[in-house]
Amino acid sequence: MGLDITWAVDWVRRSAETVAEHRTRLIALDREIGDGDHGENLDRGFQAVLPKLDDLAAGSTPGDVLKLVATTLISTVGGAAGPLYGTAYLKGAMAAGSATSLDGPAIAAVLTAARDGIVARGKAESGDKTMVDAWTPAVEAADAEAASGADARTVLEAAASAAEAGAEATEPLVARKGRASYLGERSAGHRDPGAESSALLLRAAADAAVAAAGD
Amino acid sequence: MGLDITWAVDWVRRSAETVAEHRTRLIALDREIGDGDHGENLDRGFQAVLPKLDDLAAGSTPGDVLKLVATTLISTVGGAAGPLYGTAYLKGAMAAGSATSLDGPAIAAVLTAARDGIVARGKAESGDKTMVDAWTPAVEAADAEAASGADARTVLEAAASAAEAGAEATEPLVARKGRASYLGERSAGHRDPGAESSALLLRAAADAAVAAAGD
Amino acid sequence: MKKIINDPKRVVDESVAGFAAAHADLVRVEYDPIFVVRADAPVAGKVGLVSGGGSGHEPLHAGYVGYGMLDAAVPGAVFTSPTPDPILAATKAVDGGAGVLHIVKNYTGDVLNFETAADLAAAEGIEVRAVVTNDDVAVKDSLYTAGRRGVAGTVLVEKIAGAAAQRGDSLDEVAAVAERVNANARSMGLALTPCIVPHAGEPSFTLAEDEIEIGIGIHGEPGRERIKLEPADRLVDRLLDPILDDLPFGSGDRVLLFVNGMGGTPQLELYLAYRRAAEALGERGIEIARSLVGNYITALEMQGMSITLLKLDDEMIQLWDAPVQTAALRWGR
Amino acid sequence: MKKIINDPKRVVDESVAGFAAAHADLVRVEYDPIFVVRADAPVAGKVGLVSGGGSGHEPLHAGYVGYGMLDAAVPGAVFTSPTPDPILAATKAVDGGAGVLHIVKNYTGDVLNFETAADLAAAEGIEVRAVVTNDDVAVKDSLYTAGRRGVAGTVLVEKIAGAAAQRGDSLDEVAAVAERVNANARSMGLALTPCIVPHAGEPSFTLAEDEIEIGIGIHGEPGRERIKLEPADRLVDRLLDPILDDLPFGSGDRVLLFVNGMGGTPQLELYLAYRRAAEALGERGIEIARSLVGNYITALEMQGMSITLLKLDDEMIQLWDAPVQTAALRWGR
Numbered sequence A, B: 001m002g003l004d005i006t007w008a009v010d011w012v013r014r015s016a017e018t019v020a021e022h023r024t025r026l027i028a029l030d031r032e033i034g035d036g037d038h039g040e041n042l043d044r045g046f047q048a049v050l051p052k053l054d055d056l057a058a059g060s061t062p063g064d065v066l067k068l069v070a071t072t073l074i075s076t077v078g079g080a081a082g083p084l085y086g087t088a089y090l091k092g093a094m095a096a097g098s099a100t101s102l103d104g105p106a107i108a109a110v111l112t113a114a115r116d117g118i119v120a121r122g123k124a125e126s127g128d129k130t131m132v133d134a135w136t137p138a139v140e141a142a143d144a145e146a147a148s149g150a151d152a153r154t155v156l157e158a159a160a161s162a163a164e165a166g167a168e169a170t171e172p173l174v175a176r177k178g179r180a181s182y183l184g185e186r187s188a189g190h191r192d193p194g195a196e197s198s199a200l201l202l203r204a205a206a207d208a209a210v211a212a213a214g215d
Numbered sequence C, D: 001m002k003k004i005i006n007d008p009k010r011v012v013d014e015s016v017a018g019f020a021a022a023h024a025d026l027v028r029v030e031y032d033p034i035f036v037v038r039a040d041a042p043v044a045g046k047v048g049l050v051s052g053g054g055s056g057h058e059p060l061h062a063g064y065v066g067y068g069m070l071d072a073a074v075p076g077a078v079f080t081s082p083t084p085d086p087i088l089a090a091t092k093a094v095d096g097g098a099g100v101l102h103i104v105k106n107y108t109g110d111v112l113n114f115e116t117a118a119d120l121a122a123a124e125g126i127e128v129r130a131v132v133t134n135d136d137v138a139v140k141d142s143l144y145t146a147g148r149r150g151v152a153g154t155v156l157v158e159k160i161a162g163a164a165a166q167r168g169d170s171l172d173e174v175a176a177v178a179e180r181v182n183a184n185a186r187s188m189g190l191a192l193t194p195c196i197v198p199h200a201g202e203p204s205f206t207l208a209e210d211e212i213e214i215g216i217g218i219h220g221e222p223g224r225e226r227i228k229l230e231p232a233d234r235l236v237d238r239l240l241d242p243i244l245d246d247l248p249f250g251s252g253d254r255v256l257l258f259v260n261g262m263g264g265t266p267q268l269e270l271y272l273a274y275r276r277a278a279e280a281l282g283e284r285g286i287e288i289a290r291s292l293v294g295n296y297i298t299a300l301e302m303q304g305m306s307i308t309l310l311k312l313d314d315e316m317i318q319l320w321d322a323p324v325q326t327a328a329l330r331w332g333r
């Protein structure tokens, strides 16, 4: 069973909810090795998306929802995360195309495109202690599940779990991109806020898929 | 037995010593209801007097010593206390005249002239919570002792004790002059730093007289 | 105590030396006794303007030495009035034959030390007049007290009187306009945090995380009242209301609105406060003809602000707009 | 958190509104999306200069909008790069037909958002060039990292490039001189205290009473190293030595020496630091041809300072001296 517009809208709502809930923690993570605005920025962005969901035209696709998220984040978040997440959702939307329902391989393709967008824009490699360190394991896990024929929900479950592990694995790293890189060795011992928020967003996607399956 | 140049020089040395010793406490008193510089200012002034004592010409009188203190305090202390103490010592020096030895009445006259100088310059009345509240009881006690025929040492002892009581009695007062007046009612409950330093200086004078008597 | 200093006893000397080095085009410094003077002083035929007081209020006063403002500034120790010697020396250094005006903030120490210096200067044949600024409405005035403090209005007096002297006004005229500015200026301040005098090493008062002091001066002294922190707009009203009532200011008046930082408050907050002050004046029909926002008279690193209103007339506006070239205030050249 | 603010979410809007009201003679403000622009923009035939970035660094950038410097400033949320929309709107508002230069501090967020805006402007037919400032020697530079931060050198780039644009230089020429200033500027900073971002409500780091951070940026982020507080002269040397080694600067060079306050440090201390910096340069035979001392690029109420050296050539000196009329930097008119 593929994931449709209902899932996509639910993902956005759950994203806004989880970001608001973890706003303070994301700010605290960013304060340790950055400038303390990541939770605030992302919260502002997702709160700005919510009212726009009501204006989605009838017959909108998951891709339309992702595009709406992309443009709203780009014009409201600012900082590094705004353009990076904006690009991720934009490329994801392009990968989703006009499909009304996304199956396992389609979801994996969306995630891959999103990750590739982040890398193209931010030039970070794995191990640089950025959100890429959440996205790349997520994409690999998603690809593996999709290749073995898993459904969309299972693909997202795998991606979310891998992103969570990836975010946690940023802790010992010395940052080479983003603000944390200014700290040099002192950046080690702290979790990257962008990797953490990426894990939250992917968990929201998986939870929405579970809810959709329960329909 | 009158008090001579040795006493006067010893008074200055003891003054410098007691001000240095109580510097921090005077600063703390001034911080509470003023601007926290009284101990620092007075310490700077008396430290500047010390080396000049060595240059006193042979045959100098107590009046010469008081004049030296006056001019040095005027040109090194600044703030309110600089001109006020400067005037006090200057008027005291004039009252001492060219006498080589000061008896009880002469000492009382010096203290009276000093107090009058402070009042003329600062326009404070008794009860305004200033150094006048130490000086006026000191002058009254000194006059009383001198009138009853006491010697210089006894006059100074009486003046010092009265100044100490006067300084303590400034605590409940609401200030009407000096920086403490800006606090209005909030100035009550704190001892006036200038009254306190006045008591210290008069105690130094009395101690020097005791030491001179022991000669 | 965390400060960028060496020996606390040498703070003023070293800072003034740095000031002189950075602004050698505008000023020179004499060290014994210490004062800062216009590079081209004395200006022949011009009334000389001397101000001074305790250090720790920078840019006041040295930052206002230069064309169209002060001729000399006399810095005392931190928060301590200078002694008469440097005031006298500065007075002599700026005497261009037209007399010298002392601009003195109303504090016992400043008044007494400037008085002595003026007496000594008069004895040397220099004509000296003094204007004592006392614009702080936080202090209850009465015949029996030390009177109101001179605070931020002093900057406006120095600028406007400086322009009058620069255009060639006589000593009487310069003194008169200085008095007029002082008489039409009212200020009030608040502090979010205390400041630390270098030689004292400890804060002048302590405040809880949610407390502020209202009615403070510029010497780190406590104010008249301690209240809970409130939103900026409410704080602005608390400063503005007693100012407006005092002169009083009313509909149709043209004013200069001056929001001054106490040293540790960022511009972001000062302009935010200015917004409400401008709004409040607008509500009362008072026209803001000129503005000044920034750290112009400070209390070391204290966080807080003061608001000053000056009721303007045409001549004051003209003198305010006249060219000025100092380290801290500059336009028109 | 003690600040003169109302709703933390409205800090930037309200402060910019106050700025606009106080400086209506110099700028106007557009609110949706928000940016500050020269009152007379667009200036026909002149290259337009746009800068921007997170708020909290005031007077940067809005304080530098005016004759001879920036044409527009785009303020983001506190310490957060603005989004592309207001950058694009500002770019269009200042386009006088000669192209627009974006002056961007090197932070991932600023670079990405300005990039997007430049692409969008180009799509609308406006020629846009960008100069990315990166003068902070505290950050180790390498191909594999985000590179050095743009800090206080940015102020110098804005002034000098602004003067070049004002005299009529072409977009290529203005961009070239901006690049030259950036290439010859080096900075390093330290913090005595952290700062508090309004929406975060807590300090960015905590320091013991005797600790300071060396190698900080301007966003309240911790620096590269935490050390014990030392005398001012030693602290100045700690900032100056890596700067001197980096370009390197040497005997016979003419420089602009810029001692910048982080927002909460009083001028008294900045000039005291300047004294040692000037002395240290003198010892090395480096000539200080121009100076700047004050709070010109800040991190809210942070106590601390940065030192910047710019190696000057004749053209840079001429452009530095050229008239400028902005809220925070003004001379010659």
Ligand SMILES: Nc1ncnc2c1ncn2[C@@H]1O[C@H](COP(=O)(O)OP(=O)(O)O)[C@@H](O)[C@H]1O
Binding pocket: A030, A034, A035, A036, A037, A038, A041, A078, A079, A080, A081, A082, A084, A118, A121, A122, A123, A124, A129, A130, A131, A132, A177, A178, A179, A192, A193, A194, A195, D079, D080, D081, D107, D108, D109, D110
């Ligand atoms: N070049 C980059 N590539 C990928 N992710 C990056 C890059 N730079 C920063 N990030 C991510 O952005 C996050 C910070 O986002 P945010 O705090 O919103 O922006 P800013 O750093 O501008 O304040 C970091 O935790 C990191 O995950």
Ligand SMILES: Nc1ncnc2c1ncn2[C@@H]1O[C@H](COP(=O)(O)OP(=O)(O)O)[C@@H](O)[C@H]1O
Binding pocket: B030, B034, B035, B036, B037, B038, B041, B078, B079, B080, B081, B082, B084, B118, B121, B122, B123, B124, B129, B130, B131, B132, B177, B178, B179, B192, B193, B194, B195, C079, C080, C081, C107, C108, C109, C110
């Ligand atoms: N008008 C006055 N008459 C008498 N004494 C005064 C007057 N004003 C201030 N004082 C005294 O001066 C003391 C403060 O001295 P100091 O702290 O050195 O000067 P400042 O107030 O200028 O900082 C006060 O405690 C008070 O005793």
Ligand SMILES: [Mg+2]
Binding pocket: A030, A034, A035, A036, A037, A038, A079
């Ligand atoms: Mg951040």
Ligand SMILES: [Mg+2]
Binding pocket: B030, B034, B035, B036, B037, B038, B079
């Ligand atoms: Mg005092």
Ligand SMILES: [Mg+2]
Binding pocket: B035, B037, B079, B080, C054, C079, C080, C081, C109
């Ligand atoms: Mg004092």
Ligand SMILES: [Mg+2]
Binding pocket: A035, A037, A079, A080, D054, D079, D080, D081, D109
């Ligand atoms: Mg940021």
